[in-house]
Amino acid sequence: xxxxxxxxTFVLAVLLTGSVRRAEExxxxxxxxxxxxxxxxxxxxxxTAAAAIEMAIEAAPSPIPFLPHELQRVLRLPAALRRCxxxxxxxxxxxxxxAGLLHIDLATVDRLASEAMELLAEPGQxxxxxxxxxxxxxxxxxxx
Numbered sequence: 001x002x003x004x005x006x007x008x009t010f011v012l013a014v015l016l017t018g019s020v021r022r023a024e025e026x027x028x029x030x031x032x033x034x035x036x037x038x039x040x041x042x043x044x045x046x047x048t049a050a051a052a053i054e055m056a057i058e059a060a061p062s063p064i065p066f067l068p069h070e071l072q073r074v075l076r077l078p079a080a081l082r083r084c085x086x087x088x089x090x091x092x093x094x095x096x097x098x099a100g101l102l103h104i105d106l107a108t109v110d111r112l113a114s115e116a117m118e119l120l121a122e123p124g125q126x127x128x129x130x131x132x133x134x135x136x137x138x139x140x141x142x143x144x
Contacts (some may be wrong), residue, residue, distance in 0.1 A: 004076075005041040005044065005045075006027070007062040008045070009030075009041075009044055009045050009046075009048045010023055010024075010027055011071070011114075012045065012048065012086055012087075013026045013027055013048050013051075013052040014050070014064055014075075014115065015047070015071065015074055015075060015083075015086040015090070016049060016052035016053055016056055016086055016087075017052045017055060017056045017057070017061075018056060018057055018059070018060075018061025018062075018079070019057065019061060019084070020064060021057045022052065022056065022057070023052060024057055024098060026049075026051035026052035026054075027048050027051075028143050029047075029048075030044055030048040030050075030051050031044070033047055033105050033117075034047050035062075036102035040115065045091060046093070046097065046101070047074070047091075047138060048102055049091070049093075050101055053083065053101055053102065055080065056079065056083070059060070059081050060092050061075050061076075063075070071117035072117055073120055074086065074116075074120065077116050077119060077120070080112055081112050081113075081116040081119065082116065083102060083110035083112075084098065084102065084108075084110075084113040084116060085112070085113050085117065085120075087102070087109075087113075088099060088103060088109055088113040089113050089116075089117065093108060095110060097107050098113075102113060102130055126138065
């Protein structure tokens with residue numbers, strides 16, 4: 001696994017947990033749970049997301065200094081909106097994968113992700129594609 005994959009996966013874990021410490025724990029748990037010979041970027045992303053969701057806190061997260069301004073705004077979203085948006089729009093996971101990870105139905109995943117986009121949009125502007133905000137979020141993860 002290269003540094004870009006680890007970085008992308010870690011940023012997603014930060015957005016899901018709202019905590020650097022919990023994101024580190026989620027990434028380590030995923031590394032331990034996915035066998036080394038079979039380990040690939042897609043598996044690590046999904047395994048880390050699953051671990052991060054399990055250890056996420058509902059309290060408002062503190063600002064994370066290394067995140068760009070746009071991702072700081074994502075971090076300030078309510079937890080349910082932030083998680084759906086991060087998984088569905090930023091990580092580009094298919095709706096069925098997101099629904100499974102979050103234990104909610106498909107319609108709710110897309111509704112919450114859309115609500116998050118509306119909250120993030122500034123008047124007269126649309127949110128920038130993630131690959132412009134954080135270039136490491138450019139690959140689409142296939143449905144497993």
